[in-house]
Amino acid sequence: MELFRKAKVIRLRSHHDKFLLADDDEESVSQDRNGAVMNARWTVEILEKAYGIRLKSCYGKYLTASNMPFLLGMTGKKVLQSLPRRLDSSVEWEPIREGVQVKLKTRYGQYLRANAGLPPWRNQITHDVPYRSSTQDWILWDIDIVEMRRRDPSPEPPPPHHNPPPIDQNRCIVRYLIPMHLILSLSNDSFMGVPIKNEGRLIHYCVANENGDVDENIELSFTFKGSVVEELKQKLEEETRIDDVLVCSRNPLNGKLYPLRLHLPPNNAEMHVVVLPSSGKAASNIGQLGSPTAE
Numbered sequence: 001m002e003l004f005r006k007a008k009v010i011r012l013r014s015h016h017d018k019f020l021l022a023d024d025d026e027e028s029v030s031q032d033r034n035g036a037v038m039n040a041r042w043t044v045e046i047l048e049k050a051y052g053i054r055l056k057s058c059y060g061k062y063l064t065a066s067n068m069p070f071l072l073g074m075t076g077k078k079v080l081q082s083l084p085r086r087l088d089s090s091v092e093w094e095p096i097r098e099g100v101q102v103k104l105k106t107r108y109g110q111y112l113r114a115n116a117g118l119p120p121w122r123n124q125i126t127h128d129v130p131y132r133s134s135t136q137d138w139i140l141w142d143i144d145i146v147e148m149r150r151r152d153p154s155p156e157p158p159p160p161h162h163n164p165p166p167i168d169q170n171r172c173i174v175r176y177l178i179p180m181h182l183i184l185s186l187s188n189d190s191f192m193g194v195p196i197k198n199e200g201r202l203i204h205y206c207v208a209n210e211n212g213d214v215d216e217n218i219e220l221s222f223t224f225k226g227s228v229v230e231e232l233k234q235k236l237e238e239e240t241r242i243d244d245v246l247v248c249s250r251n252p253l254n255g256k257l258y259p260l261r262l263h264l265p266p267n268n269a270e271m272h273v274v275v276l277p278s279s280g281k282a283a284s285n286i287g288q289l290g291s292p293t294a295e
Contacts, residue, residue: 003102004044004053004095009147011040014114015137020125022057022081029063029079029125031114033241036207036220041146052094052107057081062091065106065127076126079112101140111139146220200225201268203232207240207275212257212282214274229260236275246276246283257286 004010012020018031019040034040038058045054055063061081067090070076084091089107096103104112110127115138130136203224208214224235233247248257249272257274265271276283 003143003145005046006149007044007143007145007147008149009041009043009145010055011035011144011146012042013142013144015140016114016116018114018123020063020114020141022059022061026057026059026061027081029057029081030123031125032123035144036218036240038218044149047092050092052092054087054091055093062087063093063112064090065093065108065110065112066090070124070126071120076113076115076128077110079125079127098140101142103139104141112141113139114141201264202270203235204270204272205236205239205275206273207242208257208277208280208282210277210280210282212276212280212285219272226264228263232260232264232273236273240275242275242277244278246278246286248274248276248286250274257282259286 013035014020014031016031018033019035020042021030021032021037021039022042023030023039032040041058042063043056045056047053057063059081061083064080064082064084066078066080066082068078070078082091092107093104093112094107096105106112106127110129113126113128113130113135115121115124115126130139200223202221204219204221206214206216206219220239222235222239224232226232226235229247233245236247237243237245247260249260250256251258257276260273276286
């Protein structure tokens, strides 16, 4: 539960390495390997009077455990997006820690489950109690924090004869991706007083379309431990689920994109990059360009 108190926006990754998505019909939910889309983001609401959370989709609707059977004669029931007039127990989920993963339990003892197999089960989401050992892991979820919850600083008495400086609220919001195992390790009492190893540099990335257009409002991040561009390229291909990408940076002088070469900046400096599909028109236009110093 402590993890969710720190998180404002999260992604949920299933045992099948797919992300929980709010479908475009604004009613159903499913799972897909593309976690870079807005549909994979869920806003966390903490229930102060109960041990639980609500999860709100990008369409402003809540993840809901319905009473409708997914298939007649089967125990699993549909999970939907809904916005009931009165927020009841159907939109409440209790996080239960299972190692570095979590299970999300309804008020009636069932669990959020990512299904696999042949249609109509493939990529569908239900709530159920898994009785077979082969499906026990289907109710386990990895949590990625996309946006941290802002914490208001503790009030301090102003210095004598001076007004306190204004607080820039925009700087109080931290936007980066933190794997769940790191959050849990930092909150574990056994780690108190132990120095934290350098976990690498922070990579922020946007995905451009084939024409090179970038929506910089959709930026995701991850921690990267490598030092060469080829390793970063492989990691970005895993994150974006796009085969054969071109990793680019933006020239600070003219704003144009240029491909990264060989080694990354030293000292694990934080980076902002743009991911281009190599097959696109934009990639072919800039693929022969050098670094900004070569222009």
